[in-house]
Amino acid sequence: MxxxxxxxxxxxxxxxxxxxxxxxxxxxxxxxxxxxxxxxxxxxxxxxxxxxxxxxxxxxxxxxxxxxxxxxxxxxxxxxxxxxxxxxxxxxSEKYMLETADMSSKVAGGGHKVHLTGGGVGQTTSRTAKIAAIKNKLKSLEEESSGTKKQKQT
Structure with a gap:
């Protein structure tokens, strides 16, 4: 089971x-x-x-x-x-899927979506995916802010 x-x-x-x-x-x-x-x-x-x-x-x-x-x-x-x-x-379950799909689409820049439905893999995978999504979001924000700083300097 x-x-x-x-x-x-x-x-x-x-x-x-x-x-x-x-x-x-x-x-x-x-x-x-x-x-x-x-x-x-x-x-x-x-x-x-x-x-x-x-x-x-x-x-x-x-x-x-x-x-x-x-x-x-x-x-x-x-x-x-x-x-x-x-x-x-x-x-x-819909709320959870909507939030994770929305978060992953923002991180991926609208490209591919990661769907986490909890279908047997368990909470470890969804936690890992959430952490990866947050890291990607932070990285993209850092890249945006460094690009903005370079524009202001020129």
């Missing part, structure tokens, strides 16, 4: 909910999303340190018992207004 399979299965049922108004409570969030299926778990994130300690971070995760329930909730709730703000609702 693939040791990372359970992570992929969990992400299929797990929703990322973003752009939350800071006035929205955990109870209100559960009330908004409960009509679409059985909620297995909910992670409402708070700042853990700094001046905003204890305040909501503006996003949360909700896990449903089935993939179908999660997809229904995503379809019905994405873009719906809550406290005057449109909710951003995605499968947690």
């Amino acid at each position: 693939d040791p990372y399979g359970s992570i992929d299965d969990k992400c299929e049922n797990r929703l990322y909910i973003g752009n939350l108004d800071l006035r929205i409570t955990e109870a209100a969030l559960l009330k908004l999303f409960s009509p679409y299926g059985k909620i297995v778990s909910e992670d409402f994130l708070y700042h853990t340190r700094g001046p905003k300690r204890g305040e909501p971070r503006g996003f949360a995760f909700i896990q449903y018992s089935t993939k179908e329930e999660a997809e229904l909730a995503k379809e019905k709730m994405h873009g719906r207004f809550a406290c005057g703000r449109p909710l951003v609702v995605r499968l947690a």
Whole structure:
């Protein structure tokens, strides 16, 4: 059995909910999303340190018992207004893939994209890929800034 399979299965049922108004409570969030299926778990994130300690971070995760329930909730709730703000609702796995594809395309200059889906290789590969992407981004920024300095000198 693939040791990372359970992570992929969990992400299929797990929703990322973003752009939350800071006035929205955990109870209100559960009330908004409960009509679409059985909620297995909910992670409402708070700042853990700094001046905003204890305040909501503006996003949360909700896990449903089935993939179908999660997809229904995503379809019905994405873009719906809550406290005057449109909710951003995605499968947690989609958010991860979108961020890594966006980061790798910026690093590669739009050339080729590296897709990290966690399909059995595990977290080590994605961490290594992220580190490589960050190093490439730093290198490109350094090259841009040295090119800008040369232009200013001439």
